[in-house]
Amino acid sequence: MIYQTAILQFSKMLKNLLAILDKGAKSAEDRKFDVGVLLQSRLAPDQFNLIRQVQVLCDTAKVCAAALANKEIPSHPDTEQTLPELKQRIETVLSYLSTFSAADFANAQERRIARPRWEGKHMSGEEFLLQHALPNFYFHFTVAYEILRHNGVSIGKKDYLGELPYQK
Amino acid sequence: MIYQTAILQFSKMLKNLLAILDKGAKSAEDRKFDVGVLLQSRLAPDQFNLIRQVQVLCDTAKVCAAALANKEIPSHPDTEQTLPELKQRIETVLSYLSTFSAADFANAQERRIARPRWEGKHMSGEEFLLQHALPNFYFHFTVAYEILRHNGVSIGKKDYLGELPYQK
Numbered sequence: 506m507i508y509q510t511a512i513l514q515f516s517k518m519l520k521n522l523l524a525i526l527d528k529g530a531k532s533a534e535d536r537k538f539d540v541g542v543l544l545q546s547r548l549a550p551d552q553f554n555l556i557r558q559v560q561v562l563c564d565t566a567k568v569c570a571a572a573l574a575n576k577e578i579p580s581h582p583d584t585e586q587t588l589p590e591l592k593q594r595i596e597t598v599l600s601y602l603s604t605f606s607a608a609d610f611a612n613a614q615e616r617r618i619a620r621p622r623w624e625g626k627h628m629s630g631e632e633f634l635l636q637h638a639l640p641n642f643y644f645h646f647t648v649a650y651e652i653l654r655h656n657g658v659s660i661g662k663k664d665y666l667g668e669l670p671y672q673k
Numbered sequence: 674m675i676y677q678t679a680i681l682q683f684s685k686m687l688k689n690l691l692a693i694l695d696k697g698a699k700s701a702e703d704r705k706f707d708v709g710v711l712l713q714s715r716l717a718p719d720q721f722n723l724i725r726q727v728q729v730l731c732d733t734a735k736v737c738a739a740a741l742a743n744k745e746i747p748s749h750p751d752t753e754q755t756l757p758e759l760k761q762r763i764e765t766v767l768s769y770l771s772t773f774s775a776a777d778f779a780n781a782q783e784r785r786i787a788r789p790r791w792e793g794k795h796m797s798g799e800e801f802l803l804q805h806a807l808p809n810f811y812f813h814f815t816v817a818y819e820i821l822r823h824n825g826v827s828i829g830k831k832d833y834l835g836e837l838p839y840q841k
Contacts, residue, residue, distance in 0.1 A: 506674050506782070506799065514803045548716070548823045614674070626839035631674065635682050640834055643811030650812075651819055655716045666808055671794035 507614065507634060508607040511573055515566045516602050518646060519595050521667040522559070525650060525660055530588055532658040540588050546652050555652045557583075559591055562645035563598045569638035570602055572618050573630050574609035675782065675802060676775040679741055683734045684770050686814055687763050689835040690727070693818060693828055698756055700826040708756050714820050723820045725751075727759055730813035731766045737806035738770055740786050741798050742777035 533540040547554040553561065560583050571578040579601060585591045616630040628637070650665055701708040715722040721729065728751050739746040747769060753759045784798040796805070818833055 506803075509799065510803055514807075517804070518808070548819055549825075552822065623839060626841055628838050628840060631677065632838045635674075635678055636685070636837055637834070639682075639807065640686070640811060641830075643808060644815050644818075644830075644833060647812050647815035648819060651716055651816060654720065655823075657717075662809075662812075665812060666805065669804055670796050670800045671791060672796060673794055 507573060507610040507630070508605070510639065511566075511569050511610070511634060512602050512605050515569070515642060516599055517667055518642070519563075519566065519599050519602075521664060522562070522646065522649065523592055523595055525653065525664050526559075526588060526592060528660050528664065529653045529658045532653075536657070543653060543656055543658070544586075544588065544591065546656055548648065548652055548655060552648070555649055556585055556591060558645045558649040558652065560585065560594065562642060562649065563594055565638060565642045565645060567598050567601060568620075569634065569642070570605055572620070573613040573616060573634065574605060575612075575616060576609075675741060675778040675798070676773070678807065679734075679737050679778070679802060680770050680773050683737070683810060684767055685835055686810070687731075687734065687767050687770075689832060690730070690814065690817065691760055691763055693821065693832050694727075694756060694760060696828050696832065697821045697826045700821075704825070711821060711824055711826070712754075712756065712759065714824055716816065716820055716823060720816075723817055724753055724759060726813045726817040726820065728753065728762065730810060730817065731762055733806060733810045733813060735766050735769060736788075737802065737810070738773055740788070741781040741784065741802065742773060743780075743784060744777075 529543050530540045533543055544556050545554050560581075563581070567581075568578055570576075581594065581597065585594050613630040613634075617627045618630055618633040619625070619627040647665075650660065654660060697711050698708045701711055712724050713722050728749075731749070735749075736746055738744075749762065749765065753762050781798040781802075785795045786798055786801040787793070787795040815833075818828065822828060
């Protein structure tokens with residue numbers, strides 16, 4: 506289930522995010538303002554703007570996969586300023602996530618996870634996924650979504666969830 | 674891991690939400706306005722207000738647990754208007770979640786989940802949890818958090834995540 510969560514579901518959500526950002530661009534074009542206005546928007550003055558929300562979201566997915574599979578974490582310099590650059594950042598993470606297989610997470614649940622800012626402390630892979638990575642990923646995703654929604658972009662729950670695997 | 678996610682982690686987040694709502698009440702009191710203003714606030718005119726976000730969040734947790742364990746879903750009439758009533762609603766769900774044990778989810782991953790509005794279609798328990806319940810739960814939680822944050826309540830990522838299980 507770790508592979509399903511940290512790779513397949515996160516990848517699905519990142520694709521949903523690409524589509525949502527495109528709807529933001531279309532809305533800006535229709536309403537005759539620069540999409541950069543949306544990229545620079547935030548929901549509170551002391552909270553990250555849309556660009557930074559997406560960067561953090563990308564890092565959450567990347568770090569989650571790498572830490573649980575005990576691999577090197579690729580570095581991204583957070584230099585994105587435009588929508589194409591931001592979408593490229595998302596594509597880069599999608600491409601990175603696609604290099605993982607279920608076997609990479611064979612020992613992930615019990616793996617000891619440590620992060621630089623944790624000052625030498627650690628938690629298990631399962632704790633890291635459920636209590637840290639998952640809530641953080643959806644937090645930044647939802648804030649990015651809400652920045653657009655708050656600014657009048659016509660998106661809804663279906664854009665957020667994406668296609669659901671209904672069977673007859 | 675289903676019990677850890679749908680019961681333990683959701684319960685933890687609901688307790689975080691109780692604390693966040695209390696911070697909202699304190700902020701309203703300090704700034705001399707009725708907390709009802711926050712409860713009626715929303716981030717977009719055609720989106721749910723804070724009360725409704727919390728109600729849907731509560732239902733998402735309740736339905737997730739009941740459906741995955743194949744139990745009857747208790748009904749709640751969505752009549753909450755005040756902060757004490759809203760907190761009571763959350764307490765009711767916390768109490769309901771506490772009746773579950775890990776054994777209740779022994780067959781949850783492969784269980785066929787169907788919901789009234791799905792028009793006879795279904796998905797597996799794992800798909801339901803990862804692609805429906807989890808993203809929905811964190812969506813409504815984050816929107817509730819952001820409604821307060823947008824209205825100047827001083828809360829941060831630690832209030833959202835709660836205590837993390839760091840070990841030395």
